[in-house]
Amino acid sequence: MSIASNHAASRTARMVAALRGRASARPQPLCHDPWASALAGEEGEALADAFSPSFPAFELWMAVRTAYLDQYVHHFTTSPQDFGQVVILGAGLDTRAARLARPGVRFFEVDHPATQADKRARVDALPGYPRDAARYVACDFETEDFVTKLQAAGFEPGRAALVLWEGVVPYLSEPAIRASLRRIAHACDERTVLVFDYVGKRIATRDKLRADDERNMALLDGLGESVVFGSNDVLPMLHDEGFRHVRTVSFDEACLSLTGSYDRERMFRFQHVAIASRTACALL
Ligand SMILES: C[S@@+](CC[C@H](N)C(=O)[O-])C[C@H]1O[C@@H](n2cnc3c(N)ncnc32)[C@H](O)[C@@H]1O
Numbered sequence: 001m002s003i004a005s006n007h008a009a010s011r012t013a014r015m016v017a018a019l020r021g022r023a024s025a026r027p028q029p030l031c032h033d034p035w036a037s038a039l040a041g042e043e044g045e046a047l048a049d050a051f052s053p054s055f056p057a058f059e060l061w062m063a064v065r066t067a068y069l070d071q072y073v074h075h076f077t078t079s080p081q082d083f084g085q086v087v088i089l090g091a092g093l094d095t096r097a098a099r100l101a102r103p104g105v106r107f108f109e110v111d112h113p114a115t116q117a118d119k120r121a122r123v124d125a126l127p128g129y130p131r132d133a134a135r136y137v138a139c140d141f142e143t144e145d146f147v148t149k150l151q152a153a154g155f156e157p158g159r160a161a162l163v164l165w166e167g168v169v170p171y172l173s174e175p176a177i178r179a180s181l182r183r184i185a186h187a188c189d190e191r192t193v194l195v196f197d198y199v200g201k202r203i204a205t206r207d208k209l210r211a212d213d214e215r216n217m218a219l220l221d222g223l224g225e226s227v228v229f230g231s232n233d234v235l236p237m238l239h240d241e242g243f244r245h246v247r248t249v250s251f252d253e254a255c256l257s258l259t260g261s262y263d264r265e266r267m268f269r270f271q272h273v274a275i276a277s278r279t280a281c282a283l284l
Contacts (some may be wrong), residue, residue: 005033005278007114007116008224009112009114009115009117009118009119010092010112010114010115010169010225011043011047011223011224011225011279012047012092012167012220012223012225013093013115013119013169014039014040014041014043014044014045014047014093015040015044015048015051015094016047016062016092016093016167017033017036017037017040017044017092017093018036018037018040018044018045019048019049019058019059019062019063020033020036020040020062020063020066021033021036021038021039021040021178022037022048023059023062023066024036024037024063025037025062025065026088027062027079029090030063030064030066030067030097030258030259031062031063031066031067031070032159032209033066033095033099034095034099035095035098035126035129036093036095038126039093039095039119039121039122039123040093041122041245041248044093046275047223050219051219054212054213054215054266055212057214057226057263057266057267057268059185060175060255060259061251061255061266061268061271063252064254064255064258064259064268065166065167065197065254065273067258067269068249068254068258068273069164069166069195069273070096070100072099072162072164072193072195072275073086073096073164074100075282076160076162076193077102077162078102078205079087079132080104081102081142081160081282082279083105083159083160083161083162083193084104084105084106084159084160085105085106085155085156085159085160085161085162086100086105086106086107086108086159086161086162086163086164087106087107087108087110087150087155087162087163087164088107088108088109088110088134088164088166089110089111089112089146089164089165089168089170090110090165090167091109091110091111091116091119091134092111092115092119092143092164092167093122094109094121094166095129096164097109097133097134098129098130099131099139099184100128101133105135106135106155107133107135108112108134108135108136108137108150108153108154108155109134109135109137109157110136110137110138110139110146110150110257111135111137111138111139112139112140112141113138113139113140114204114224115122115203116136116137116138116269117138120136120265121210129154133144133165133205135153135154137149137150137152137153141168141172141176141177141179141180142149142172142173142176142195145179145184146180147183147184147187147188148226157187157188157189158189159189160189160191160192160193161188161189161191161192161193162192162195162273163184163192163193163194163195164195164196165180165194165195165196165197166195166196166197167197169196169197169229169269170195170198170199170203170204170227170228170229170242171225171226171227171228171229172228172229173228173229174229174237176238177229178240178241179198179240181237181241181242181243182241183192184244185242185243185281188260190277190279191277191278191279191281192277192279193275193276193277194243194274194275194276194277195273195274195275195276196269196273196274197251197271197272197273197274198229198230198231198234198272198274199227199270199271200231200232200270200271201230201231201232202230202232202270203217203227203230203270204227204228204229205230210267224229234246234248234272234274238274238276242278243276243278244274244277244278244279245277245279245280245281246274247274247275247276248272248273248274248275249275250268250269250270250271250272251268251269251271251272251273252266252268252269254273255268
């Protein structure tokens with residue numbers, strides 16, 4: 001069952017916000033999100049506690065994911081790229097619009113209506129949060145076209161955009177993923193850059209999983225947010241849907257570049273970040 005069919009606000013969004021908050025509170029943190037813990041709330045903390053025994057490096061993994069994608073926002077919103085639009089698909093409790101704001105850059109947050117309503121209520125209750133930092137667009141990726149909805153909110157398809165799709169693709173059906181990719185490739189400016197993370201195929205097919213992974217997949221099933229999509233090679237799908245410049249980076253590689261450390265036992269090698277565009281650009 002995906003979040004689209006259970007109509008509840010995403011609880012995994014609260015869990016990952018709690019992990020971002022914990023990572024941000026470390027000495028010399030990899031990522032810095034001053035609002036994450038407050039947005040996650042008690043339920044987010046409890047979920048992070050429930051998942052962490054089966055994935056001890058979960059907090060580090062979240063910190064790497066946040067910091068790695070933050071780099072892309074910095075890179076593409078500053079000179080010489082100067083992209084004026086950042087679209088965050090499946091934003092959950094993402095605070096980049098507040099943390100990484102720059103003059104002349106418009107942030108859009110697209111999310112499932114239930115999650116977005118929950119996020120907006122949490123942000124409204126958070127003293128000091130710049131709630132107008134983003135324009136909010138409610139959309140179910142399984143059934144709706146987010147580009148049309150984005151345009152109604154002021155998105156300009158003729159201007160280059162950076163599109164982040166963080167921690168979302170594993171929860172979507174392949175047809176919905178392909179439809180979204182097609183819209184980014186063909187309805188947005190050709191310089192648009194998409195960055196998303198994904199898990200290996202056997203996580204989704206549950207093929208010979210380790211006991212720890214089995215346990216966390218069962219916990220996600222219990223939240224109504226099952227992992228249903230995984231891939232060992234997203235290039236064919238990105239090519240099919242119109243992208244011509246693709247790079248993939250494993251979480252081990254991302255973690256190594258950010259921390260200088262590697263540990264096989266973290267099990268980061270099956271999870272990747274993909275960067276894709278129709279035209280060549282300086283992909284980090
Ligand atoms: C694990 S959370 C990630 C949230 C955020 N990107 C982050 O990394 O903190 C998964 C997100 O995917 C969104 N999502 C899942 N299925 C969706 C759908 N069918 N349509 C729109 N959003 C969806 C949820 O609402 C939630 O915000």
